[in-house]
Amino acid sequence: MNSQINRSLPLLLASFLAACAAQPAPDRLTPQAQRTPVQVGVIAINDFHGALEPPKQAVNIKNPDGSVTGVPAGGGAWLASAIDELKAKHPNNVVVAAGDLTSASQLASSLYLDEPAVGVMNRIGLEFNAVGNHEFDRGWNELLRLQNGGCEKNTRRQPCRLEQFAGADYKYLSASTLKDDGSTLLPATGVKTFDTAAGKITLGFIGLSLRTVPALVSPDALKGLSFADEADTINALVPRLRAEGADAVVVLIHQGGKTEALDDPNGCEGLSGDIVPILQRLKPGVDVVVSGHTHWAYTCEYPSAGAAQPILLTSAGVYGKLVTDITLSFDPATHAVIGKKAQNIIVQSEPYTATRGRIENTDRVPQFAPKPEVAAYVKRYADNVAGEISRPAGRLSGPAPKTDGSDSWTGGPLAQLIADSQLGATRDIGAQIAFTNPFGVRTSLMPAPNGAVTFGQLYAVQPFNNELVVQSMTGAQIKAVIEEGLDDEDVQQVLTPSANLRFSFDMRRPSGARVVSLTLDGKPLHPRATYRVTTNNFLSEGGDFFSEFTRATNKVRGGLDIDALEAWLTAVPMRKVPDEKRAVQIGGN
Template identity: 35%
Template sequence: MPETIRTGTRRRRLLLAGVASAGIVALAIPGAAASAAEHHHGPEHHPAKVHVENLQLLAINDFHGNLEPPSGSSGTIKEKDATGAVVSTPAGGAEYLATALREARKGHRDSLTVAAGDVVGASPLLSGLFHDEPTIEAMNKIGLDVTSVGNHEFDEGSAELLRLQNGGCHPTDGCYADGRRFKGADFPYLAANVTSEKTGKPILAPYWIKNVHGIKVGFIGVTLKGTPNIVTAAGVKGLKFGDEVETINKYTAQLKKQGVKTIVALVHEGGYPAGATYDADCDSPGAGAGISGPIVDIAKNIDPAVDAIVTGHTHNSYNCTILDPAGQPRRVTSAASFGRLYTEIDLPINRATGDVIRSSVTAANHVVRRTIPKAGDITDLIAYYQKIAAPIAGRTVGYLSADINGRGSTDPETPLGELIADAQLEGLAPADKGGAQIAFMNPGGIRADLVYQASGSEGDGVVTYAEAFTVQPFTNMMNVIDLTGAQIITALQQQVSGANEAAPKILQVSRGLTYTLDFTRSGADRVVVDTVKLNGEPIDPARTYRVAMNEFLAGGGDGFGAFAGGTNKLVGASDLDMFTAYLTAHSTATAPLAPPAEDRITVVGNGAGLD
């Protein structure tokens, strides 16, 4: 039988983990040959005495190893206060998330906790230093039942993802304490659309079935098909990423053949809500309603037999209904990121048919407030790793005079982006280091703000190695390459055209490079070519320039194919090393670093809020 839900204790054993193919998955689930039954996807009309099984789903996404409460804008949620004004409320932290989820489960006979990818990756130092083992251990304690993979689960490659699933010490760093071996995840990672190039089979289980008091509930997990465009080539080597809709519909058909009529899709792809607060009504007409982005078309085309879609990737919060292909409303949700929210979805299931009563499904996002008690077991886990990390984490690398915003900035050009690009240019400008004249930084690689006083502050204005690591956690190696002026202009145009036209990705640029972005225009024309200058001189399309960037960008990541055409590559130190070296060289306790002026990109029209 499929795994049976337990009450009381939240510890479970894996049913499916690390399997090599869909065929093996089917064999691993007794009852796979059960006869199929029609799934009623529309609103149901039942006699008065319908016996209903109420299944509670608690959902998170994009946790990114944030065990400690995030600082700056990464640690707040926008909501309305009693006067109706929009305020930023401190939220998140694994100790509070654990308590919030445990409290939410009380009074529910049937409750499952699910995630939509990026549980790990791009993590702060406390998790990233230990290859995210602490976060997996925390999720085991919190009671995560199942998750899809996200793009960041592939930051260190598929072999490392399989280790996080199955356990074992890191192949090069080993175990982090004598006699303490990493046991792996108690929950299955689902990767339905991630297949091996050699075998054509999913690298992990494509779906998972839970027996909820005699009712089979199926979960299908996918990541965005564009994962190879936003992960280093080494991270996705040997893998193929299939279409989200085609994959979900394929495995929905398989689940239906096994008699599964309650199906949930965990999709690491998302959307952009119109509302400004975490609980904005997606479905009401008028200003501030609605949702856009890739998840809309995905949701509109997923098989009507799927009853709810839990999403992620864009780090936004929403609770929407989007019509399925049969014209019936279906819940599509996302809980922001970093454990600041969780989504509660209530699925009433007709016990006689096994179908979800879609007309009665409800969902709501809840803030993980830091006013609730901390979960003691998570506090102990954090303290354990803090002690091991302390000699590295607490080292002072610089001083600030004020917040330097990156992730929290709403402008295309960010102070922290400028600072990082300047650090890369300075480190790679010497002739023997590459002779860089320009540096570019991808906005998605800036994972946090540098704040004047972090939560649990070690001292006003002090920047620790842990805080710098949180900003630049990938430790990508820096590259210096030859690019023509024409290639540089093309790269600037690729910020706002092609794959990036709908959701522009504005590169952060080093000092000396200036240009105008005109958002009253469309596509590539938004870059005003005759304004692109280096140190006041127009960029010459025929001239060759030495340009610094991290290895991800140099490989054409984030849709910047122009960079992949670079030649004469020189590999330098890591981006993190250059960042910390710059902070140390340019600040002291008596002369702290001030936020750079945002004066390199002139923006015409509404360019605020772009990634």
């Protein structure tokens, strides 16, 4: 062994000298190069959710007079052009994402198992993506197919329907997603090295999901996987990346926060949410955290204990409506990070008509032209499902809005409509009550002037293809599951009931004892009586932290949630949008 090592020394020395000669020492740099910081651009997105076409949503910006202008934004071809402009701005660049690029997608992507969403990401030049919770929706074997390509059938839908699927050119990173043998499902880290005037500068990337994926995805999709603590995982990997030569460390994490800056995509006032305790526990060594999950937009400087500079925290909202332009500046001699900044760029696309009127383009921010190559690719998939998207699917008496902002946890008319449809679809197998989860409602349902809605619109509201489940629960269990949504343990969410069930609650009361009244058809639920309750299978399996549903008995599967909603709307000439209060909050928070 020793003789083999000795014989290798001349070769090792020669390799070392060659490597040194390949990179000019700092003192050999020109005087200008010695003074000029080296810049690297990190171009970041998150929560694309297969938004191939413009999602017909706006990004709000404040005007000098205090009013708000809505900017039409998003769409894969426009996002590609915006990223191309940022690449041109940053000769040293890398494109990254913080998860949920697929699932909960537009119909043109979802019907093809999000193969076209991956195709769009390939065409914009994405290099690294953290695995989000929605990437597990169809099971981890299907996630591996998205990475590696192929036509293996892992779901009800047939893959490779339009073309042979080659897989993602970018790398999924899953540092905290562990298999039974302790290995990660996908690589934990990645690196990219740039040849600059000051020599090679290397960025290290850590990609990971949020620890609570098991509460957000059906258990069957996660068999054989566990999810480690986010901060512990990051802290363990940072020294490893630094030892491998990383001059800066960028964390891509599918967890995020919210701010009080509702009309400022770059605001950070009042930052809160589950990303905050993770940031508080990070040891020095992390330079940037690209986050997601909450669909919020922000750029923040978050103090880092023991570090000379704060952590740069970013999120680009949702659906490709924004892209984050991050600039890292390096000392040309030491390669230390000496500056970092970020700005969310609005991907202004094409005008559209909303319930409040026409959302036009504005010269307040740049407008992008769709990139022809990506536009043609998206059009091929969109044209193939055009008939299904435009198929009539009933009529509504008016808009059925999805609650947003501070009211997003409470449900609203659309969630009530969904709960009613699910009860209607399962009464013939004994259902008496139905509940739906407001966070599972993805977008508002806005009919045409004559009330008409299309299947494409329904699919945008409920893109998960969840099955309905009818199960037996006692009155005490029903009260307990409503309390789970109101308690202080996890994310608060008021379960939305069908029209025949009403309850009131008081958030001033102790956690676990906030339900004040609970009635079915005007009569109090008896704690020991048994009732048949419909939910989607996600809730039935304990999703969104509603574990009481897992203790229900005599579970019977029904049809799909999307089919139930369509049947409910088409059963009458014009379905009235619910407008009554079913879950009433007493007093203040």
